[in-house]
Structure formats: structure tokens, C-alpha cells
Amino acid sequence: MAWWLRVLGTGAHAYTQERWDERRARVARDGWGLAMFAKRPAVQPGDRMVCYAAGSAAEYGEGRFIAIEEVASDEPEPSGHERWRWQMRTRPLIAVDDMSRSPALRDIGVSPKSLRQHSHIRLTDEQGRLAEELLRRA
Numbered sequence: 001m002a003w004w005l006r007v008l009g010t011g012a013h014a015y016t017q018e019r020w021d022e023r024r025a026r027v028a029r030d031g032w033g034l035a036m037f038a039k040r041p042a043v044q045p046g047d048r049m050v051c052y053a054a055g056s057a058a059e060y061g062e063g064r065f066i067a068i069e070e071v072a073s074d075e076p077e078p079s080g081h082e083r084w085r086w087q088m089r090t091r092p093l094i095a096v097d098d099m100s101r102s103p104a105l106r107d108i109g110v111s112p113k114s115l116r117q118h119s120h121i122r123l124t125d126e127q128g129r130l131a132e133e134l135l136r137r138a
Helices: 017-030 056-060 125-137
Strands: 003-008 033-037 048-053 064-071 086-095 120-123
Touching: 003 017, 003 064, 003 125, 017 033, 033 064, 048 125, 056 064, 064 125, 086 125, 120 125
Parallel strands: 003 048
Antiparallel strands: 003 120, 033 086, 048 064, 064 086
């Protein structure tokens, strides 16, 4: 199992509390979510993704991560979306309800600058386990 940091939203379309509430409602109803990628990801089934809310720094003073999801798809599939060409199903593991109470990226040693131009980056096992612990406490 590998750990990844995945971006929800974009610089132009911040991931707000409203968008987060809508996603949580859809995932609760369907039992799964979708991870979208611009390029075919190297993510594998069972990998875990720490979900970072793009634009959270403007709202809360620093970049925040709000959930951990497990990759449920066997392979990436074409999405039909022009920008986000690949998708994978995810299964929620841990999530905060209130984004203002979520941990900061700096708490796991990640700079938001490292995510520029990337939809996801690899994390160390230590960073992933720490993210999991911090979200459980939040």
C-alpha cells in the first residue's frame, strides 16, 4: 500500500465547505467517490489518498487536508472530462465534517507549493500514518 496526497478542487475553483458537504452526501449515498486525474495515475488498488482541499489556505490561513480514502478501482478509467481525463473509485476511510477543524499540510511536512501543477503526489508511510492519526483526532 502506498500513500498519496490528492488535490480536491483547483486554484481557480477552491474546494469549499459547501463542495465538501455535497461530496460527503454523495459518498454516503453511493458508498464510493471518484478521484479525478489529469494524467494516468500510478495509483494502485488499496493505496490510500490523503485529500487536500485546494484553496483552503485562503479560507483558513493554511492548506488543510480533510479526508483519507482508499482506492477501490482495479485500474484508472477514462473519465470523459476534458481536463481530468482519468478517474478511479475511492472508498472513504476517515473524514472531518468541518473543514475549519481539519489538520494543516504543514502538520505532515508537506508544502502546498509541492502540489503546483500536480493532481497528486506520493507521501512517505510516516506522513500517511501521521495524517491518519491527525484526522482521527480532528
